[in-house]
Amino acid sequence: MKIMLVDDSRTMRNIQKNVLAQLGYSDIVEAADGQEALKVAEAEKPELILLDWNMPKLDGLGFLKEFRGANKTTPVIMVTTEAEKARVVEAIKAGVNNYVIKPFTPELLQTRINETLEKKAA
Amino acid sequence: MEELYVLAFRDAISTVFSTMLSVEVQVGDxxxxxxxxxxxxxxxxxxxEMVGAxxxxxxxxxxxxxxxxxxxxxxATDDPDFADAIGELANMVGGNAKSRFDGKNVNLSCPSVVIGNGHQIHxxxxxxxxxxxxxxxxxxxxVEVTLKESGSELSAAA
Structure with a gap:
């Protein structure tokens, strides 16, 4: 399964890559902002996206709205510091499938990834 | 600064460092x-609704x-990944703190990082x-914080 990590922090992408490796996923593509993510998504067709919110050029919500215009099915997990209820609701309305608030434990991220993929498979 | 906001940062620092670094931080008065x-x-x-840094x-x-x-x-401190990691720590502390701002609608900037011996933040x-x-x-x-409600007058220093 190809997974796309979208985060302007390479540190966070590396941490997420380590968690994915523990789950057995190694086919990873990366983007550092929403604009780059749109291009990578078009070229690589990822089957799961982990998406930061606050990024330069185009933020995660902007990416999601544009991405969902053409793709309704690929699951997207928002991984962000944005923890307020209003922000979570905004992200869900825009089409996010699951939500992880930073800081997170590897176990929590693993749980969210697994439950998102199980829902997709159901 | 109101105690609510001081406590928000105190709790955010402890939570972020404990969860992401497995480092327990004692935050003083x-x-x-x-x-x-x-x-x-x-x-x-x-x-x-809140402004500051x-x-x-x-x-x-x-x-x-x-x-x-x-x-x-x-x-190494001159490696871009060093600044990236410090910036992400600031991002998580700021984001976690603002989630404790009593429901206020607050936006977070992308982080900036300064590296240089003996600098001060003004x-x-x-x-x-x-x-x-x-x-x-x-x-x-x-952790140096300035914060006030948007449009409010100076509040008393903690």
């Missing part, structure tokens, strides 16, 4: 003055220790400065 000088600072700004300020040795705990690697002069002294196994550091 806030003081209203900055320290003499830092080597590494990660800065995040707030806008919306928070700066995580370290000596180089402490910053290196914390980055190693965060990334699992020794990273934040906006129209707001009181609160300096939270922190100690942990990696060393000591400070």
């Amino acid at each position: 806030p003081v209203a003055s900055r320290a003499n000088g830092y080597d590494v600072s990660g800065i995040i700004s707030f806008s919306g 928070a700066a995580l300020c370290f000596e180089a040795g402490t910053a290196k220790n914390l980055v190693k705990s965060f990334t699992g690697m020794e990273i 934040q906006r002069k129209d707001m009181p400065l609160v300096n939270l002294p922190c100690t942990c196994s990696a060393g000591s550091f400070s």
